Amino acid sequence: MSENVTTKQADATRKDAAMLPPVDVIEDANGITLYADLPGIPKDRLSLHVEADTLTIEGDVVLDVPEGMEASHAEVSLPRYRRAFTLSKELDADKVEAQFDRGVLKLRIPKAAHAQPRKVEIKVM
Amino acid sequence: MMMYRSLFPRDVFAELDRLQREIQQGVDFSPSIRGVGRGGFPAMNIGGTAKSVEIYAFAPGVDPASLDVQIEKGVLTVSGERKLDAVPEKAAVHIDERFAGRFRRVVSLPEDVDAGSVQAKYRDGVLHISIARKAAAQPRRIVIQ
Numbered sequence: 001m002s003e004n005v006t007t008k009q010a011d012a013t014r015k016d017a018a019m020l021p022p023v024d025v026i027e028d029a030n031g032i033t034l035y036a037d038l039p040g041i042p043k044d045r046l047s048l049h050v051e052a053d054t055l056t057i058e059g060d061v062v063l064d065v066p067e068g069m070e071a072s073h074a075e076v077s078l079p080r081y082r083r084a085f086t087l088s089k090e091l092d093a094d095k096v097e098a099q100f101d102r103g104v105l106k107l108r109i110p111k112a113a114h115a116q117p118r119k120v121e122i123k124v125m
Numbered sequence: 126m127m128m129y130r131s132l133f134p135r136d137v138f139a140e141l142d143r144l145q146r147e148i149q150q151g152v153d154f155s156p157s158i159r160g161v162g163r164g165g166f167p168a169m170n171i172g173g174t175a176k177s178v179e180i181y182a183f184a185p186g187v188d189p190a191s192l193d194v195q196i197e198k199g200v201l202t203v204s205g206e207r208k209l210d211a212v213p214e215k216a217a218v219h220i221d222e223r224f225a226g227r228f229r230r231v232v233s234l235p236e237d238v239d240a241g242s243v244q245a246k247y248r249d250g251v252l253h254i255s256i257a258r259k260a261a262a263q264p265r266r267i268v269i270q
Contacts (some may be wrong), residue, residue: 025219027217038250039185042249063255069179071171072173073169073170073171079244103183103249106210108157
């Protein structure tokens with residue numbers, strides 16, 4: 001695990017160019033749901049990591065390209081996506097749930113128990 | 126490109142955009158009358174080999190049953206619909222960047238493609254269409270007698 005982390009830091013310092021995936025971020029009373037479009041990334045090439053209060057989504061695009069192909073038009077021109085988000089304190093980064101299907105990542109980041117909404121009872125005297 | 130100093134400085138972003146378009150026009154090797162729009166959904170990459178034309182449509186999160194690929198008169202059309210999860214009641218949308226709804230993109234194909242020999246696969250959110258070129262158009266070695 002620690003080795004994995006070191007590799008990622010080395011990657012980050014190289015500052016290799018990456019595309020910014022489009023995202024939707026929706027907040028409800030119990031947490032935040034984040035969707036990111038990451039087409040072309042196989043499940044094993046997607047990496048998610050949280051360091052301090054930063055959540056980083058990163059992945060490599062792998063396409064089935066026949067030998068000797070020459071590109072004539074490219075709108076997706078880089079082989080990598082990356083986007084980082086700062087998490088606010090009330091979010092519980094240890095309980096992030098991730099699903100990745102057909103190039104769409106869905107992350108659920110719950111709010112910490114103490115930050116969940118509580119109904120305050122009003123005593124009528 | 127002619128270089129000149131304008132009297133009124135123009136919006137730097139518009140200027141950069143124009144510059145990028147000009148550079149791109151110089152790079153694209155086969156500009157077509159239909160063009161290939163930028164920033165549409167799905168994003169597309171196109172390439173070719175001596176034997177085939179390869180088209181990649183980046184359409185994540187689409188139900189494959191809603192995808193439709195057609196070739197007619199030298200034009201490839203990719204259409205479909207992307208439905209996103211409904212936003213729950215009382216939820217706040219902080220960022221809303223992803224495409225939703227029906228889409229359709231059209232690409233002009235080279236003349237030598239064989240519309241009867243097409244393969245389409247949808248994997249990891251990418252629709253990959255491979256169209257063979259007609260055998261006659263493929264390079265052949267001519268035997269000298």
